[in-house]
Amino acid sequence: MLSHSLRRLRRHLVTAAGLFTLAYLILPNIVVMWFSFNKPKGRFNITWQKFSLDAWKDPCGVADMCGSLSLSLQIAVWATIGSTVLGTMIAFALVRYRFRARGAINSLIFLPMAMPEVVMAASLLTLFLNMGAQLGFWTILIAHIMFCLSFVVTAVKARVMSMDPRLEEAARDLYAGPVQTFLRVTLPIAAPGIAAGALLAFALSFDDFIITNFNAGSTVTFPMYVWGSAQRGTPVQINVIGTTMFVIAVLVVLGGQLVSSRRKNSTSH
Amino acid sequence: MTLTDAPPASRTEPAVRKRPVRKRLVPYWLLIPGIIWLLVFFALPMVYQASTSVQTGSLEDGFRVTWHFRTYLDALTGYYPQFIRSLLYAGTATGLCLLLGYPLSYLIAFKAGRWRNLVLILVIAPFFTSFLIRTLAWKTILADGGPVVGVLNTLHILDVTSWLGWTEGSRVLATPMAVVCGLTYNFLPFMILPLYTSLERIDGRLHEAAGDLYATPATTFRKVTFPLSMPGVVSGTLLTFIPAAGDYVNAELLGSTDTKMVGSVIQSQFLRVLDYPTAAALSFILMAVVLIMVTVYIRRAGTEDLV
Numbered sequence: 339m340l341s342h343s344l345r346r347l348r349r350h351l352v353t354a355a356g357l358f359t360l361a362y363l364i365l366p367n368i369v370v371m372w373f374s375f376n377k378p379k380g381r382f383n384i385t386w387q388k389f390s391l392d393a394w395k396d397p398c399g400v401a402d403m404c405g406s407l408s409l410s411l412q413i414a415v416w417a418t419i420g421s422t423v424l425g426t427m428i429a430f431a432l433v434r435y436r437f438r439a440r441g442a443i444n445s446l447i448f449l450p451m452a453m454p455e456v457v458m459a460a461s462l463l464t465l466f467l468n469m470g471a472q473l474g475f476w477t478i479l480i481a482h483i484m485f486c487l488s489f490v491v492t493a494v495k496a497r498v499m500s501m502d503p504r505l506e507e508a509a510r511d512l513y514a515g516p517v518q519t520f521l522r523v524t525l526p527i528a529a530p531g532i533a534a535g536a537l538l539a540f541a542l543s544f545d546d547f548i549i550t551n552f553n554a555g556s557t558v559t560f561p562m563y564v565w566g567s568a569q570r571g572t573p574v575q576i577n578v579i580g581t582t583m584f585v586i587a588v589l590v591v592l593g594g595q596l597v598s599s600r601r602k603n604s605t606s607h
Numbered sequence: 608m609t610l611t612d613a614p615p616a617s618r619t620e621p622a623v624r625k626r627p628v629r630k631r632l633v634p635y636w637l638l639i640p641g642i643i644w645l646l647v648f649f650a651l652p653m654v655y656q657a658s659t660s661v662q663t664g665s666l667e668d669g670f671r672v673t674w675h676f677r678t679y680l681d682a683l684t685g686y687y688p689q690f691i692r693s694l695l696y697a698g699t700a701t702g703l704c705l706l707l708g709y710p711l712s713y714l715i716a717f718k719a720g721r722w723r724n725l726v727l728i729l730v731i732a733p734f735f736t737s738f739l740i741r742t743l744a745w746k747t748i749l750a751d752g753g754p755v756v757g758v759l760n761t762l763h764i765l766d767v768t769s770w771l772g773w774t775e776g777s778r779v780l781a782t783p784m785a786v787v788c789g790l791t792y793n794f795l796p797f798m799i800l801p802l803y804t805s806l807e808r809i810d811g812r813l814h815e816a817a818g819d820l821y822a823t824p825a826t827t828f829r830k831v832t833f834p835l836s837m838p839g840v841v842s843g844t845l846l847t848f849i850p851a852a853g854d855y856v857n858a859e860l861l862g863s864t865d866t867k868m869v870g871s872v873i874q875s876q877f878l879r880v881l882d883y884p885t886a887a888a889l890s891f892i893l894m895a896v897v898l899i900m901v902t903v904y905i906r907r908a909g910t911e912d913l914v
Contacts, residue, residue: 355707356715360711364729385747449649457853460890465655481648
């Protein structure tokens, strides 16, 4: 009897441990959501007081928050475009061509991912200080493109590497020119990898605090606003924005899943 | 696996030379913009930082390169507690990430079945709420008198952890335990995703074969599953340890002045004290320590290809 239940326990131990980890990962998100309906006493939204929809009715009701949010969105969009274009080009060159300095370039791509963020942030600041650059929008954007680039290269490379070269050969055999082959065959096949890289770049840029903190000067992005609010007082609206971001992300990922599974179904028929 | 644009026949030297120059330059045109970006905004800053670390002077009179290596010694002797704390916290958080992340990755790879995509989404989605907001939420979760502290108190766990110096009395917030909890939480997805990728690649028939050869589930795990998941373990460990060692957000938001990590020191030296040489030296020491540890670890774990 005992050994039987012990065996059952052991069989379910992995599942139980896994679900515990999942709960650990999601718990803060639930707290953020739950406290977006709080009516806090004092400056900090940390202890539960009273249910209220005030923050949801007036999400931009606190000074400067939505300004920082729109600034972060703008930077994230430009950083995504910049790093995706540059990164995709590098990924194609690395997978499709043999040339000298390939090893060196691979390490140059890998190093930013293997470097503590403070080190990158601090070194970039010494460069900007030495050049006498004005810290702000442009220095943030430059920094974001720099650290997103490696992640885009890695994501696109993985996809291009698993591409069947015979598809492009087939296109050429059917008299497609190089441009036509690239636009009609190569790009559509590589698109999921490019999209994954772009999504990753957007998330990384939008959420970055450490590198931005060093290179922003007096410009305030959304993560910097949240950081400041941890000292000054956290408005409930921060939780509203956090919840909205979470919901949008889940919808986008679910939508992506739906599209890819539909496509799989339609090709198998 | 990797492809070349040239057909196999043209691999010999003369044939390669025959290819038009314009075409041979294509990879370079593709590489130049991105590589220049990385050289100017990643590599060059490292050089500037190296030169800053051996400068002396003040903000008013300006800094000049004097090859003053004492800065490194002073930085080390002045801030070694923060260094040791950073490595200790990051190491503990990495260990906890592996412990917590492995069962979940295993669950997704082998047991989730049709729930697999949903669980994966639940792992990735928290990412999209700003990590600062989520870290602040831990303040609520670990608050004095909150449910977590209550449960730990009832189970007398806090007595043990306080005796070990991880917590203080009946508090969790503003103690090392809170900081490690935040670090573990923040970097857990970086452990789970590579682990999941390498577990998913394992052929399920290997498990069956091990079972057929009378291996118990524990032996199968020890001799088959775990060794085959090593690439994921290695890259997961690196992806959690490196950023955790340089992090200062968790230490600032969830800790106290006694839990400051080296990142906080670098940040305040750079942005508040404006002692650039010390800050640059500290940052260089952190980089060197991390790179050395990573190299040794990769050598010992035996996985060279990471990306």
